[in-house]
Amino acid sequence: MPVFSIRLTDLRPHLTTCLKRVERGEKLILRRHGKPVAALVNMADYARVWDAEEDALFGPIDPATGRRPGGVMKLSGTGVAEKLRQFWASRDRQE
Structure with missing residues (x-):
């Protein structure tokens, strides 16, 4: 389009x-x-972008289990914030 x-x-x-x-x-x-x-x-394109970013950050969904590798990630503490900061910093360097 x-x-x-x-x-x-x-x-x-x-x-x-x-x-x-x-x-x-x-x-x-x-x-x-x-x-x-x-x-x-549109929302379909947005969902594709969001899914691609989640795959890059957390890994792809296993078709057999429907889950991402590593299980559930807790959304608390500095580990998640640091991982997100590193992810966005690496994307900024690529552009």
Whole structure:
């Protein structure tokens, strides 16, 4: 599907039209002063991006068990925060 862009200042009066296009599968790039600052994608594309990031961080889901390797990760303590910080830092270096 095509990608289209719009200036942030032009978004409000065209929001309904833009959202309909995004729902149909188009991607929308939001620009401020000519530079891309954000993107709108439909929920199916968002889910694919989110799943890919989870796979990169926690490993792929085992089809036999439906779980990620290593079991359940506790969302407390500094271990999780540190792992997330390292993950995002490595992604920033790649860009």
